[in-house]
Amino acid sequence: MINLETPRKFEFLVSQAHQVATEIFRPNSRKYDQAEHSYPKELDMLAAVIDGMNEGGALSGAGAGSVGGNGASNGAKADRDGNRNGSNMASLLGLIELSWGDVGLLLTMPRQGLGQAAIAAVANEEQLKRFGGKWAAMAITEPEAGSDSAAIRTTARFDSETNEYVLNGEKIFVTSGDRAELIVVWATLDRDAGRAAIKSFVVERDNPGLKLDRLEHKLGIRASDTANFVLDDCRVPAANLLGSPEIEPKRGFSGVMQTFDNTRPLVAGMAIGVARACLERTRELLSEAGVEIDYDAPPFTQSAAASEFIAMESDWEAARLLTLQAAWMADNKKPNSLQASMAKAKAGRTGTDIALRCVALCGSIGYAEGDLLEKWARDVKILDLFEGTQQIQLLIVARALLGKTSSELK
């Protein structure tokens, strides 16, 4: 049965992540929010520290290499009660702390990236060795395919003479696309064969067929680069296809979609981290304004601000518990697609709601650049959008609960 306390073996990881968030992320938060597209060089040192800790075994088992995303591989042994707390839980707990610091900087941490979750979800042993530990972005979205990822048009043609796949198409909104070492690109082997023909391919960032078109300017997470690419006869070795090269209509989309079961709880965790930052700062400001919160008294007997704060905290806790459940299920090899979408929907919405309500409660202080609250309110919105929007998560939940297929409930 799930135990909701932080596993003792991850306490060190959580405290390290919190230290990084406090000492590196927070002091640089505003700087890279204002200097969009400039590379946060302070993070290079951090990557070296994380590598050092991995090599020294200080974080072994705690998934340090996955603090930002490699959520699937899980070598954890079960405890006496049969529970496993592996890299999904470690990643989640680390990400919550780091996002409390700055989610934009987290998203641009070297050698991390959501592409690693895609690799871990479907790669074979040889690929895991070759690509593991590298900074990997994930490129699914195209101008004509956002929420409906089955509609992607990028093609992958097998060239039997060179034993390579040749990719052609356009990918937009790729997080860390300019800075990552690898990009996991979704492409179809046969446009007429539907979802089952969609596969993911690992493309080296310096592949001459992968051409950077532009970087986006954004509402939030400005420290993180968001790149648009053209794939122009982009050749990758056949061994860079992740999973099976066969088109298996029965398996449909399941191969590539497994990625989301690992990444959605992590994105939910990011929203939980940002929302916690908002709540903590708001509590400080309320306290300075003389508003005290009494947890022993019913909320309706307290000031409107205190009552609203307590309501936000309980909503936050609900989101956190759902997210822990989704990560725990992944570590314990339980199918978690439904719970991953529930967690993402709940945490994405709750994070956005809490951030805006905190801005409102703190008035002009919350809205001005003198404080980070306004930035967090901008940053958090993306967590309710990428890796599947709020509406798409609810659609997935509805399909699962009603037993409908994607063609029956659109």
Ligand SMILES: Cc1cc2nc3c(=O)[nH]c(=O)nc-3n(C[C@H](O)[C@H](O)[C@H](O)COP(=O)(O)OP(=O)(O)OC[C@H]3O[C@@H](n4cnc5c(N)ncnc54)[C@H](O)[C@@H]3O)c2cc1C
């Ligand atoms: C900063 C940023 C970073 C990103 N990073 C990445 C990345 O690293 N890799 C990547 O591949 N993509 C990335 N994306 C893309 C992101 O995943 C898509 O923007 C998202 O999936 C939505 O797609 P769309 O923008 O085309 O919107 P659309 O799919 O056009 O949706 C528009 C609206 O319609 C709603 N909607 C759509 N279909 C339905 C439906 N069936 N029922 C109800 N409502 C529906 C949506 O919820 C949304 O509100 C990123 C986007 C941003 C903004």
